[in-house]
Amino acid sequence: xxxxxxxxxHHTSTGLNHRKLLMWTFLGSExxxxxxxxxxxxxxxxxxxxxHDLPPSCILDIPITSVSTFVLLMSSVAMVLGVAAxxxxxxxxxxxxxxxxxVLGIIFLLFQVxxxxxxxxxxxxxxxxxxxxxxxxxxxxxxxxxxxGVIWLLSLLVTSYKxxxxxxxxPLNVDIAGLYWHFVDIVxxxxxxxxxxxxxxxxxxxxxxx
Amino acid sequence: xxxxxxxxxxxxxxxxxxxxxxxxxxxxxVVTAIEVWAFYWPIPVWVIxxxxxxxxxxKFWMVVAFFMHLRYDHKLFSxxxxxxxxxxxxxxxxxxxxxxxxxxxxPPPASAATPPPEVVVVPAPTQEGAAPAGTDGxxxxxxxxxxxxxxxxxLAGAVGVIGPEMTGIGSRAGTRVAGLSDEDYIRQSVEMxxxxxxxxxxxxxxxxxxxxxxxxxxxxxxxxxxxx
Numbered sequence: 001x002x003x004x005x006x007x008x009x010h011h012t013s014t015g016l017n018h019r020k021l022l023m024w025t026f027l028g029s030e031x032x033x034x035x036x037x038x039x040x041x042x043x044x045x046x047x048x049x050x051x052h053d054l055p056p057s058c059i060l061d062i063p064i065t066s067v068s069t070f071v072l073l074m075s076s077v078a079m080v081l082g083v084a085a086x087x088x089x090x091x092x093x094x095x096x097x098x099x100x101x102x103v104l105g106i107i108f109l110l111f112q113v114x115x116x117x118x119x120x121x122x123x124x125x126x127x128x129x130x131x132x133x134x135x136x137x138x139x140x141x142x143x144x145x146x147x148x149g150v151i152w153l154l155s156l157l158v159t160s161y162k163x164x165x166x167x168x169x170x171p172l173n174v175d176i177a178g179l180y181w182h183f184v185d186i187v188x189x190x191x192x193x194x195x196x197x198x199x200x201x202x203x204x205x206x207x208x209x210x
Numbered sequence: 211x212x213x214x215x216x217x218x219x220x221x222x223x224x225x226x227x228x229x230x231x232x233x234x235x236x237x238x239x240v241v242t243a244i245e246v247w248a249f250y251w252p253i254p255v256w257v258i259x260x261x262x263x264x265x266x267x268x269k270f271w272m273v274v275a276f277f278m279h280l281r282y283d284h285k286l287f288s289x290x291x292x293x294x295x296x297x298x299x300x301x302x303x304x305x306x307x308x309x310x311x312x313x314x315x316x317p318p319p320a321s322a323a324t325p326p327p328e329v330v331v332v333p334a335p336t337q338e339g340a341a342p343a344g345t346d347g348x349x350x351x352x353x354x355x356x357x358x359x360x361x362x363x364x365l366a367g368a369v370g371v372i373g374p375e376m377t378g379i380g381s382r383a384g385t386r387v388a389g390l391s392d393e394d395y396i397r398q399s400v401e402m403x404x405x406x407x408x409x410x411x412x413x414x415x416x417x418x419x420x421x422x423x424x425x426x427x428x429x430x431x432x433x434x435x436x437x438x
Contacts, residue, residue: 015219016284024287028294035298039305047404047413066246073242077235080277084228129404182277186270193266197245201262202255 023176027183034187037141038194041134045199056131058205059122060196061115068111069192072146075104076185079178086167086174094167094174095160101181102153105146112143135195142191145184152177223282234276241265347433350426351376354418362437373415374408380437396434400427 012018045057082097116136119125126136156177160167167173218224245265248258275281280288348365351357356376357368363377384392387406398405403415419427 014284014286016286021287021290025290025294028291031291031294031298032301035302036305039302042302043305043309047407062246062249066242069242070239073235073238076238076273076277077231080231080235081228084225084231087225179278182273185277186273189266189269189273193245193262197249197262198259201249201258 017172020172020176020179023179027179030183030187034138034142034190037134037138038190041138041195042199044130044134047130054205055203056124056129057199058203059119059124060200061118062196062200064111064115065192065196068108068115069188071104071111072108072185072188075101075108076182078104079181083171083175083178087171089168089171091160091164091168095157098153098157098160098174102150102157105150105153105181109143109146109150112139112146138195139191142184142187145187149177149181149184152180219284222284225279225282226276230276234272238269238272241269345426345429347429347436350422350430351433354421354426354430356418356430359415372411374411376434377437380435383435392435393431396431397427400430 014021046055078097078100082094082101085091085093085097119132124132124135126133126140156167156174159173245262248261251258274291280291348362348368351360351362352365352367357365357370359370359372360368360374360376361371362368362375368376379396380392383395384390386395386408387398390398395406399415400417401419402417404413404417407413422430
């Protein structure tokens with residue numbers, strides 16, 4: 001790699017790329033963002049009227065969500081392979097894996113659309129009760145992050161056709177998108193565990209009648 | 211692989227090989243499968259919850275360390291990220307402790323010391339006029355099931371103790387929520403009982419507004435206001 005392809009930002013006082021440092025700082029602040037939304041849900045999920053005489057967490061569909069969790073996990077694997085390909089300057093593989101990541105991200109979003117619709121049909125909307133509002137705010141913001149990630153990845157893909165020099169000489173452009181994407185995945189790891197598994201565990205989800 | 215290592219700071223380790231990424235992806239999948247399997251396993255809830263939290267922390271760390279290659283990168287990146295992460299964990303734990311409501315399993319209604327809702331004898335709402343429901347306040351109060359949870363002194367059928375006594379609600383209602391008149395408070399109590407929970411009681415009252423007509427609702431509210 002010729003030295004003159006290095007953008008000037010490589011020469012920083014820390015010797016580190018500052019866009020990457022900025023991304024990590026941003027992700028640190030995102031921990032606070034999602035942390036409070038998760039706590040908000042944990043605190044309030046049981047302060048809600050029952051839905052069809054059942055505790056609201058009974059509405060969660062663990063098998064379906066396990067599948068969508070797996071899909072997001074696979075997207076993270078595809079992403080890391082895309083980053084590795086970008087760093088080898090293997091343009092073809094890079095395109096394949098970035099596209100695969102975006103497609104898996106879209107599938108995850110479709111699962112979420114399906115889930116939200118199912119909930120609304122069951123009578124749970126963002127305005128129904130505290131469970132609904134905290135749940136939709138949390139998972140909705142996560143979905144928005146995935147959407148942004150998909151757009152970012154697709155724009156990288158377009159870039160690889162129009163201005164490939166921006167990616168081949170600078171794998172960091174793919175790497176930073178990857179950092180964002182993996183972060184969105186780890187947020188889901190926490191949501192899946194805390195909201196879905198821990199939230200629905202030990203519930204008696206049969207009619208109690210009133 | 212060597213082609214890209216030019217990007218790295220002298221203090222940074224070389225990035226892992228692709229095979230490492232695949233292995234990590236495989237382990238993450240297996241751990242997720244174990245989590246879902248544990249969820250359905252009939253062992254004590256606290257055991258499952260503890261293992262779920264440990265396993266997901268492990269997954270979290272693996273993605274950050276390998277996929278985000280923080281383990282191989284300069285320490286400064288870790289510092290900036292863990293700074294935010296530690297603050298976030300502190301905020302989450304602080305909030306949960308403050309509100310003391312990280313309930314696992316059934317929410318209070320089914321597990322609280324008060325009799326669970328299923329044993330409450332709630333008079334069936336008369337919808338098809340099966341029993342001639344009176345149209346005065348006391349009859350509506352009893353026929354719509356309020357009496358199954360609330361006492362009104364001197365009213366037969368209003369004997370439940372799941373909810374606060376209704377005797378005197380007319381004089382108390384206006385003092386419950388600042389800014390809500392006595393009438394508005396009573397209306398809200400029936401339309402959205404979860405909006406304000408009387409101290410010492412559980413949030414088990416259902417929104418019952420849908421069980422009666424507008425007219426009946428007006429009569430009921432008027433009646434409750436007269437209970438001094």
